[in-house]
Amino acid sequence: MTSRIYVAIDTPDMARAKAIATRCKHHVGGLKLGLEFFVAHGQPGVREMAELGLPIFLDLKLHDIPNTVAKAVQALSALDPTILTVHASGGRAMMEDAKAAAPTHTKVVAVTMLTSLDADDLTATGVGGSAHDQVVRLAALAEAAGLDGIVCSGAEVAAAKAAWPKGFFVVPGVRPANAKAGDQKRVVTPREAVDAGASILVIGRPITQAEDPDSAARAIGATI
């Protein structure tokens, strides 16, 4: 069975990115390339990583006016990513236009509330209610916009899935027991994320900063 783990390759260093991906490629289901990697290497870098043969999750978290996001998605289409992210707070029209511009089989998923934020952060940005309420609200908006799913923490995925059973649920902020949370505030273990209904888990530092990324990915895979 294909692993549900997408390893977050968060580095601007191409040699390191390829080395990590090559080492753990038999124990993960895909590679997640985000802002740090894309700003450093752009589309040629993504193509180079895709040559390793794993599905590519392009986590660019696009967030702008509908026309700008749609044009950006069009410009990325040749990369044919398996998964692409936009921010749900960009609004319904932005998400609709992003989905319309994406290749048919690319899953366009909306980031609801970053896993590095907690309830206090939400209040500080002027949003009332709990993380749970915010995620469920933005999940409904993403579904209405025709997206494929959302990104949320493992703490909200069960509620989001109950409201959207056919949605695709991406869960970052995943930490094996006793691993350092770092800047992540809404954290669950890999097992908890899967039990709650995650479609895929995004895991970065617990794998990429391990002495042996291959063993780390394998060990985490064994817990789910």
Ligand SMILES: O=c1ccn([C@@H]2O[C@H](COP(=O)(O)O)[C@@H](O)[C@H]2O)c(=O)[nH]1
């Ligand atoms: O809410 C979100 C959305 C995306 N991410 C991304 O996932 C990885 C997590 O890396 P770790 O090292 O496992 O913390 C990273 O690339 C983020 O950009 C997220 O953490 N939370």
